[in-house]
Amino acid sequence: MMVAFWIAGGVAVAATGMVITRKNAMHALLYLVVSFLALAVVFYVLGAPLIAALEVIIYAGAIMVLFLFALMLLGLSTRHERQERAWMRPQGWVLPGLLTAVLLAELIYVMASGGPGAAPGAAPGPLEVKDVGMSLFGPYLLGVELASILLLAGLVAAHRLTREDPEDELQ
Amino acid sequence: MSAIPMGYALGLAAILFALGLVGVLVRRNIIFVLASIEVMLNAAGLAFLAAGARWGRADGQVMFVFILAVAAAEVSVGLAIALKCRRHLGTLDIDAISKLKD
CATH class of the missing domain: 1.20.120.1200 (NADH-ubiquinone/plastoquinone oxidoreductase chain 6, subunit NuoJ)
Known part of the structure; x- marks a missing residue:
């Protein structure tokens, strides 16, 4: 593995x-x-x-x-x-690359040094798909509804933005 | 239970996130910026998943499903804006979308 x-x-x-x-x-x-x-x-x-x-x-x-x-x-x-x-151009890459490399090094340093300690309690059993489904439609049901509203909003926005009516032009 | 230590998976997520961040900062083509944002969202999902696998909880996978929905909504709106930008401004340069400023 x-x-x-x-x-x-x-x-x-x-x-x-x-x-x-x-x-x-x-x-x-x-x-x-x-x-x-x-x-x-x-x-x-x-x-x-x-x-x-x-x-x-x-x-x-x-x-x-x-x-x-x-x-x-x-x-x-x-x-x-x-x-x-x-x-x-190469000079456009230098500063963002450098700054991001510094951030990455910091992130990995933090993870390597001060990560969470031992697992709380005994190692739980393997996660089944059923557990995910029970969690998704149990405690996270509100999140599922919010995700559906978000997807609907994305659908409406994509339709509105790509429409070709001349009188709807943004100006 | 997975045999992969959480630190390795989180390190991979950090590397992928940094690569996506470089892409967002460096590229000017709006398509590449959107692709880099996808990479960053995926890296965040990997971090959630690694933490969920570490503690044996389903919450990490649930969060990944939500990230998936957010990514789908984001990319549909982003690509619609890219098409609109190309039609009106004739370019995919993300610096050209500054009409809100005027």
Whole structure:
């Protein structure tokens, strides 16, 4: 299991690194799919098969397909790739990269030194999908309703924003 | 119960979050910014999941489901704004969306 975790984690980090450095948006999105699939393996190894399936179906499936459709509607060409190259000057990378590296080092230092102590009580048994469902529709029922309202709001906003009526133009 | 120590999973989440943060800070194309935000949301979900697996509670997985819903809503609105921006301003440069300022 440990080997699977290291390999999947390495693939996820490498693919994410490719995502933020690609000039062609289509290539970047395909690397993002690879990153999500690797993360799904990590979730499975962590003992969450339901979340691994959701990661593949919703993230790598639905959300990435949404990205790809939007990209096709945008109709990017080699001109945009040249523009992207002009935007990605090396000096623009130095300061954000440095600051983020400092934050990352701090985060890992804090986790390595002052993490939580021993697990409280005995190690509980394996988590079943049933436990997740009971928790989701028991104590977290209000959260489920709020998520449904949020998704409805997203649906309405996406419909309103992409409508093409000329008299509705923002001006 | 998973055999992976929580620290390793949290370290992986931290690395992925930092990579997403660099992407948000550095890229100017709105598509790449949205993709980087997806990476950061995923890293946050991984942290929730690792903590949930550590204490053997289902709450971490429940939180990941909520993050999934938030990510779906965010990306639909974000891509709609990207299409609108392209249609009106002719560019995907995120610095061009500054009309609210005027």
